[in-house]
Amino acid sequence: MFQSLRNKSVIVTGGTKGIGRGIAEVFLSLGARVCVIGRDERTGSAMAEAMKSEGRLIFCRADVKEQVEIETAIKTAVGAFGGIDILCANAGIFPQAKLEEMTEQEWDGIFATNLKGMFLSIKSCLDYLKTSKAGRIVLTSSITGPITGYPGWSHYAATKAGMLGFMRTAAIELAKFKITINAVLPGNTLTEGVVELGPEYVDKMVAAIPLHRLGSVQEVGYAVAFLASEEAGFITGQTIIVDGGQTLPESQSALDV
Numbered sequence: 531m532f533q534s535l536r537n538k539s540v541i542v543t544g545g546t547k548g549i550g551r552g553i554a555e556v557f558l559s560l561g562a563r564v565c566v567i568g569r570d571e572r573t574g575s576a577m578a579e580a581m582k583s584e585g586r587l588i589f590c591r592a593d594v595k596e597q598v599e600i601e602t603a604i605k606t607a608v609g610a611f612g613g614i615d616i617l618c619a620n621a622g623i624f625p626q627a628k629l630e631e632m633t634e635q636e637w638d639g640i641f642a643t644n645l646k647g648m649f650l651s652i653k654s655c656l657d658y659l660k661t662s663k664a665g666r667i668v669l670t671s672s673i674t675g676p677i678t679g680y681p682g683w684s685h686y687a688a689t690k691a692g693m694l695g696f697m698r699t700a701a702i703e704l705a706k707f708k709i710t711i712n713a714v715l716p717g718n719t720l721t722e723g724v725v726e727l728g729p730e731y732v733d734k735m736v737a738a739i740p741l742h743r744l745g746s747v748q749e750v751g752y753a754v755a756f757l758a759s760e761e762a763g764f765i766t767g768q769t770i771i772v773d774g775g776q777t778l779p780e781s782q783s784a785l786d787v
């Protein structure tokens with residue numbers, strides 16, 4: 531299944547931590563070459579250093595909100611790898627703000643990273659993906675927004691649902707270049723960002739998940755790898771939910787059995 535990913539050139543935005551790091555590790559384990567992009571030079575360089583022996587991972591610093599920065603990082607990756615086959619547009623933030631207190635700045639900030647950052651990442655990679663024999667884009671959306679809601683995340687949910695609206699039209703436009711675009715919808719996944727939400731939040735989520743644990747970053751990574759594989763070439767504009775069944779119960783009592 532994943533044989534086709536060997537030697538592919540992969541960009542993972544937000545690859546220095548959390549789900550992005552899991553995606554990067556999965557692609558590396560499958561023989562791909564990976565460029566991780568993030569803002570934190572120290573974490574990114576340490577990751578590249580730790581995986582130096584692999585020789586297939588580079589770090590390029592960029593803020594996905596900044597067009598010049600992301601374009602420069604993509605050009606550096608192309609210089610190192612000779613092209614790009616797969617873009618994982620994963621970078622995202624999830625600060626909480628209740629609607630009544632939410633400021634315009636908070637609204638704009640989350641849209642700039644989660645939606646504009648996705649758009650700029652795709653635009654920067656597009657010419658290179660067109661020349662790949664199997665160009666792939668995989669977005670990291672969420673169950674929050676497309677399926678569920680959670681107080682404090684109305685702006686976040688709007689960005690994650692917005693990614694899917696974008697995807698469905700992009701899939702049609704990109705089909706003529708044989709590029710597919712799909713999305714994974716993770717449920718609660720054990721990442722640095724989720725740990726920062728505190729143990730009480732994590733415990734409540736575990737209690738709401740039929741498989742009774744948070745997901746691992748690698749489990750999301752394998753779903754991304756499937757959508758990025760040549761074998762998934764006839765799938766475009768679609769989603770895979772990776773949530774341990776969290777979106778299934780009709781009520782709390784459904785979990786009591």
Ligand code: NAP
Binds near residue numbers: 549721
């Ligand atoms: P995380 O642990 O906080 O990691 C976020 C990653 O994104 C980091 O590598 C960070 O790197 C990068 N990033 C953030 N803003 C960036 C920017 N402006 N430019 C470049 N890189 C940026 O978060 P996570 O939990 O792994 O979440 C990753 C993605 O999964 C997000 O899109 C999130 O919405 C989605 N998601 C997460 C969960 C979950 O339960 N964890 C569930 C559903 C969806 P730097 O700090 O170096 O910039």
